[in-house]
Amino acid sequence: xxxxxxLVYWHWWVxxxxxxxxxAFVPGAVFLWMGISALVVGLIVAFVxxxxxxxxxxxxxxxxxxxxxYRRLRPRRDLLSDAPTLNRRGASYVGRxxxxxxxxxxxxxxxxxxxxxxxxxxxxxPAGVTVRVVRADGATLHVERV
Numbered sequence: 001x002x003x004x005x006x007l008v009y010w011h012w013w014v015x016x017x018x019x020x021x022x023x024a025f026v027p028g029a030v031f032l033w034m035g036i037s038a039l040v041v042g043l044i045v046a047f048v049x050x051x052x053x054x055x056x057x058x059x060x061x062x063x064x065x066x067x068x069x070y071r072r073l074r075p076r077r078d079l080l081s082d083a084p085t086l087n088r089r090g091a092s093y094v095g096r097x098x099x100x101x102x103x104x105x106x107x108x109x110x111x112x113x114x115x116x117x118x119x120x121x122x123x124x125x126p127a128g129v130t131v132r133v134v135r136a137d138g139a140t141l142h143v144e145r146v
Contacts, residue, residue, distance in 0.1 A: 007052045012042030037062035090136030097132045
């Protein structure tokens, strides 16, 4: 960069507002903290004279510190779910018992659960036997006789 480069407080405020606006289009809380850091650098530069290299270093340090502080202090939402298998329908059947309407032949069969039909895998069994789902693997439920 040139020695004649001059960054004043309002440059940082424009950069900060642009980064915060960018956060609306690219969510993830990265640009938000960079934007807030730019606004803080602009506030500091309004009262303290700093060269552009010092301003850039300050911006970088504030951006990193604020982002990692946010990551460390934010509440963990993924651990608080009351329905952890909501988007994994097969996993929600693990442990449940069902009665076979069709037999399992050569280790493969079909099981109707509510409004859906599942491919099942397990030891051969005649229709009418009760089975328990032990695991789900994609669209296949693995079952064992009860």
